[in-house]
Amino acid sequence: xxxxxxxxxxxxxxxxxxISFVSIFIGFAIAILISGMLLTGRSLxxxxxxxxxxxxxxVPLLVQLLLIYNLLPAVGxxxxxxxxxxxxxxxxxxxxxxxxxxxxxxxxxxxxxESAEMVGLTPRQIFRRIKVPIALRLTFPALVNxxxxxxKASSLVSVVGIVELTRMAQDLAGSTxxxxxxxxxxxxxxxxxxxxxxxxxxLIESRLPGVAR
Amino acid sequence: xxxxxxxxxxxxxxxxxxxTISAHAADTLAAVKAAGTLxxxxxxxxxxxxxxxxGKHVGLNVDLFDEIGKELGVKIEWVTLPWxxxxxxxxxxxxxxxxxxxxxxxxxxxxxxxxxxxxxxxxAILKKAGDKTISKPEDIAGKKIGVGKATAQLDQLKExxxxxxxxxxxxxxxxxxxxxxxxxxGRIAGVANSLPNIAxxxxxREGTFEVVLPPFxxxxxxxxxxxxxxxxxxxxxxxxxxxLKIKADGRMATLQKKWFGASFDTPDAVKDxxx
Numbered sequence: 004x005x006x007x008x009x010x011x012x013x014x015x016x017x018x019x020x021x022i023s024f025v026s027i028f029i030g031f032a033i034a035i036l037i038s039g040m041l042l043t044g045r046s047l048x049x050x051x052x053x054x055x056x057x058x059x060x061x062v063p064l065l066v067q068l069l070l071i072y073n074l075l076p077a078v079g080x081x082x083x084x085x086x087x088x089x090x091x092x093x094x095x096x097x098x099x100x101x102x103x104x105x106x107x108x109x110x111x112x113x114x115x116x117e118s119a120e121m122v123g124l125t126p127r128q129i130f131r132r133i134k135v136p137i138a139l140r141l142t143f144p145a146l147v148n149x150x151x152x153x154x155k156a157s158s159l160v161s162v163v164g165i166v167e168l169t170r171m172a173q174d175l176a177g178s179t180x181x182x183x184x185x186x187x188x189x190x191x192x193x194x195x196x197x198x199x200x201x202x203x204x205x206l207i208e209s210r211l212p213g214v215a216r
Numbered sequence: 217x218x219x220x221x222x223x224x225x226x227x228x229x230x231x232x233x234x235x236t237i238s239a240h241a242a243d244t245l246a247a248v249k250a251a252g253t254l255x256x257x258x259x260x261x262x263x264x265x266x267x268x269x270x271g272k273h274v275g276l277n278v279d280l281f282d283e284i285g286k287e288l289g290v291k292i293e294w295v296t297l298p299w300x301x302x303x304x305x306x307x308x309x310x311x312x313x314x315x316x317x318x319x320x321x322x323x324x325x326x327x328x329x330x331x332x333x334x335x336x337x338x339x340a341i342l343k344k345a346g347d348k349t350i351s352k353p354e355d356i357a358g359k360k361i362g363v364g365k366a367t368a369q370l371d372q373l374k375e376x377x378x379x380x381x382x383x384x385x386x387x388x389x390x391x392x393x394x395x396x397x398x399x400x401x402g403r404i405a406g407v408a409n410s411l412p413n414i415a416x417x418x419x420x421r422e423g424t425f426e427v428v429l430p431p432f433x434x435x436x437x438x439x440x441x442x443x444x445x446x447x448x449x450x451x452x453x454x455x456x457x458x459x460l461k462i463k464a465d466g467r468m469a470t471l472q473k474k475w476f477g478a479s480f481d482t483p484d485a486v487k488d489x490x491x
Binding site: 163 | 260267268271296298305308391400424
């Protein structure tokens with residue numbers, strides 16, 4: 004396999020990385036909103052949040068992408084492929100991240116909250132200084148995990164017309180008849196990307212407060 | 217998640233499905249000219265019409281649409297999807313016309329409008345070079361033959377299979393390139409596709425593949441595909457006129473020679489397809 008073919012795979016992986024990271028950050032912002040709705044405990048907010056999570060966790064990402072791509076034009080929103088891909092990945096990862104955040108907040112030890120109340124902290128201070136740091140700390144490993152999952156799941160966005168790493172590998176394998184070398188290279192590139200993400204995640208995690216070293 | 221909210225959600229999704237609001241611009245030709253770009257949908261696994269050569273999208277379609285674009289005074293923007301996703305996306309308005317091309321069939325003509333044909337689509341078999349067990353189309357009886365999913369070639373192969381003493385073991389692939397790869401790897405005995413396609417593949421990979429002649433079944437043709445509604449009529453008329461002009465002044469024959477190695481006659485329109 005030539006350097007030129009490998010270069011094309013690396014170029015395509017830029018799409019993979021860009022779409023994945025943009026989606027993870029947008030997804031995180033939506034997840035904060037959704038988990039916030041869950042935390043209010045009011046059914047007016049909780050019910051839609053629960054529906055959001057059930058829908059985007061319950062429907063396969065492939066179906067979501069095809070729905071977004073083919074359904075939005077019916078309501079007058081004809082978005083380009085790349086936007087459809089980012090919407091699909093963002094909403095899907097938001098559902099998982101919201102559940103992670105909810106789990107994080109639920110795992111904040113009650114004793115800590117009670118102690119904070121004893122020393123006279125207001126509910127708002129308790130939320131900001133006790134609950135948020137602990138919940139974020141507890142959900143961080145799951146967030147890194149989610150980033151890796153989305154990087155791999157991004158191979159599905161080829162169904163809406165984006166030539167990312169997997170699709171480029173398929174195209175090249177089809178035109179060069181070198182499937183083994185090309186898919187091995189694509190696998191290697193995914194491995195390197197995810198290894199970097201895991202490494203960076205580990206570094207950040209070790210700097211978070213309250214970590215046993 | 218309560219039953220109630222799930223139900224509401226499902227009803228909402230169903231309503232969205234039903235809402236095929238025709239909010240598009242009334243005249244697609246005017247919209248295309250105003251935007252200065254004609255959006256063309258296709259898959260890139262159908263050599264020599266559309267394929268990837270060292271990472272670049274090339275083929276007869278690319279050259280031909282360049283000419284059509286010149287005639288219409290617009291640029292061409294390509295949207296490439298897996299083949300079974302192309303028709304839903306056309307109906308969703310993701311692009312104005314499908315390059316494909318697709319075999320002109322009765323079933324498709326009921327729903328879509330075809331341009332003048334640009335090539336013959338009669339089906340033939342591609343085998344591994346030196347395979348002595350297949351010397352005529354009938355020899356594929358009982359053998360594993362690959363074909364593209366959701367293609368007219370699949371229908372033609374099925375029909376042919378019915379006429380054989382033992383049925384063909386038909387393997388459906390998402391894209392033809394994958395079936396060629398499996399043929400090269402010896403997982404299947406042959407690939408059924410239209411003659412221009414397999415003739416091109418055999419020429420590209422001399423020593424690996426061979427064409428089994430003659431083609432079988434009824435004569436059919438390839439055309440580009442658009443929507444049948446009134447909104448799209450002016451655009452499709454304009455594309456038809458451009459293609460007939462390109463055919464009349466010999467540019468079509470030049471392109472056919474470039475991509476198929478030979479030019480051939482096609483009718484100006486197919487009114488009553490064989491399939």
